[in-house]
Amino acid sequence: MTSRIEWVVSSCRLLARIGAEMESSRPFAGRRIGTGIHLEPKTVALLLALRRGGAEVVSTGNLGSTQPDAVSYLVEHGVTVVGGPTTDEDEHDGHLRAVLATEPDLLLDNGGDLFVRYLESPYASLVGGTEETTSGRMRLEPLRDRIALPVLVINDSPIKQFAENYHAVGQSVLESFMRITNRATNGKRVTVLGYGGCGKGVAVSFQRAFAVVSVVELDPVRRLEAHLDGFLTPERADALRDAEIVVTVTGARDVVTAADLPLLRDDVILANGGHFPTEIAYRAIVADRRVQSTLQSAEGIDTVVLADGRRVHVLAGGHMVNLNGPRPLGNSVESMDIGFALQLRCLEAVVQGSVGAQHAVVPVPRWIDEQVARSVFA
Numbered sequence: 001m002t003s004r005i006e007w008v009v010s011s012c013r014l015l016a017r018i019g020a021e022m023e024s025s026r027p028f029a030g031r032r033i034g035t036g037i038h039l040e041p042k043t044v045a046l047l048l049a050l051r052r053g054g055a056e057v058v059s060t061g062n063l064g065s066t067q068p069d070a071v072s073y074l075v076e077h078g079v080t081v082v083g084g085p086t087t088d089e090d091e092h093d094g095h096l097r098a099v100l101a102t103e104p105d106l107l108l109d110n111g112g113d114l115f116v117r118y119l120e121s122p123y124a125s126l127v128g129g130t131e132e133t134t135s136g137r138m139r140l141e142p143l144r145d146r147i148a149l150p151v152l153v154i155n156d157s158p159i160k161q162f163a164e165n166y167h168a169v170g171q172s173v174l175e176s177f178m179r180i181t182n183r184a185t186n187g188k189r190v191t192v193l194g195y196g197g198c199g200k201g202v203a204v205s206f207q208r209a210f211a212v213v214s215v216v217e218l219d220p221v222r223r224l225e226a227h228l229d230g231f232l233t234p235e236r237a238d239a240l241r242d243a244e245i246v247v248t249v250t251g252a253r254d255v256v257t258a259a260d261l262p263l264l265r266d267d268v269i270l271a272n273g274g275h276f277p278t279e280i281a282y283r284a285i286v287a288d289r290r291v292q293s294t295l296q297s298a299e300g301i302d303t304v305v306l307a308d309g310r311r312v313h314v315l316a317g318g319h320m321v322n323l324n325g326p327r328p329l330g331n332s333v334e335s336m337d338i339g340f341a342l343q344l345r346c347l348e349a350v351v352q353g354s355v356g357a358q359h360a361v362v363p364v365p366r367w368i369d370e371q372v373a374r375s376v377f378a
Contacts (some may be wrong), residue, residue, distance in 0.1 A: 016049075019049035027352060029133070033108060034107050036112060038320075060104050081264045105126065108347065130153075150355040157364040160339050169197075188244045199217070251276070261306065280314060292307045322359075
C-alpha cells in the first residue's frame with residue numbers, strides 16, 4: 001500500500017523533474033544545506049530533491065508542525081533530522097542551534113529562525129540561502145547589512161503570492177477550519193485580520209463558502225483594496241464584536257490578546273493562519289484572571305470559559321491551523337510543488353554565484369520566476 005508521503009512525493013511533478021535534472025548537474029555536490037521548515041510530506045519532496053542535487057541535508061522542523069512520519073521517512077532516505085515534534089520554544093531553539101552547529105553552506109529558512117541565530121555566532125563558510133515567508137522577511141530586513149549574503153525571499157515572488165498564499169493558504173485554512181470544527185461557514189460572520197497575500201486568500205475562500213467576511217487591516221491602502229474587493233472593513237473592535245469566527249493572518253505577534261476578551265462573543269472560534277504561533281496570545285489569554293477554566297472540547301479545539309459564562313474556542317492551541325489538528329494536510333500538493341520549485345532554483349542560483357551580496361533579503365529575481373513559470377507548462 002502506498003503511504004501518504006509516497007503519494008505526495010510522486011505528485012510533486014516539478015520537483016521530480018528538477019530533481020532528475022539536478023541528479024546530473026549536481027549543483028549542491030559537497031555542500032551542506034541546513035533547513036528549518038515545516039516537516040510534512042510536501043517538504044519531504046523538497047528535501048529529497050536537494051539530496052538528488054548532491055546536498056547533505058540537515059533539517060529541523062518548525063514549532064508545532066513537525067509530523068513524525070515525515071521525520072522517519074526523511075531519515076530513511078539519508079536526511080539528518082534534528083529533534084522531533086515540539087511546541088516548546090526552548091527545545092525548538094536547541095534544535096535550530098544544533099542545525100547551525102554543523103555550519104551549513106546554505107540555509108533554507110522559514111520565519112527567519114536560522115539566519116537570526118546565525119548572526120549571533122557567524123561562521124565563514126555560509127554562502128547564503130533562502131527565506132520562505134513574509135514573517136521571516138519582516139525579521140530579516142532590518143538585519144540585511146549584517147547578513148551581507150544573498151538571501152532570496154520566496155514569499156515575495158509573485159508566483160508564490162498567487163499560487164500558494166492566495167489560492168492554497170486560503171483553501172487550506174478554510175478546509176482545516178471545517179475539518180477540525182465540523183461546522184458550516186454558510187452565513188457565519190468571519191473576521192480576517194490581515195489582508196496580505198495569505199489574508200486575501202483566506203477572506204475570499206470564506207466568502208466563496210457563503211460566509212459574511214469583514215477584513216481588519218492597519219495599512220490604509222490595503223484596507224481600501226479590501227473594501228473595493230467587496231469585503232466589509234469595519235473598525236477592529238466592531239469587527240471582533242461581530243465575529244463568530246476570527247482568523248489571524250498577519251505575520252505579527254499578539255494580534256488577538258487577553259485585552260480583546262471583553263469584545264469576543266460567546267462561542268467565537270479563533271484560528272491562526274499565520275506562520276508563528278504568537279498571533280493569538282493563547283498563553284496570556286488562558287492565564288487571564290477573567291478565565292474560569294480551559295478544557296479540550298475536541299481534538300484540536302481548546303475552549304476557554306470566562307467567568308461570565310462566555311466560551312472562546314481556540315483551534316490548534318494558536319498554532320498554524322492548516323498544519324495542526326486531526327489529519328493536518330497543509331496546502332495543496334500542486335501549490336507547494338510550484339513554491340518549492342522556486343526554492344530549488346533560488347538555492348541553485350545562490351550556490352552557483354548567480355546572485356550576490358546585493359541580493360541580501362530581496363525578492364526572487366524575475367529570471368528565476370520566469371524559469372519556474374515556464375517549467376509548469378513544459
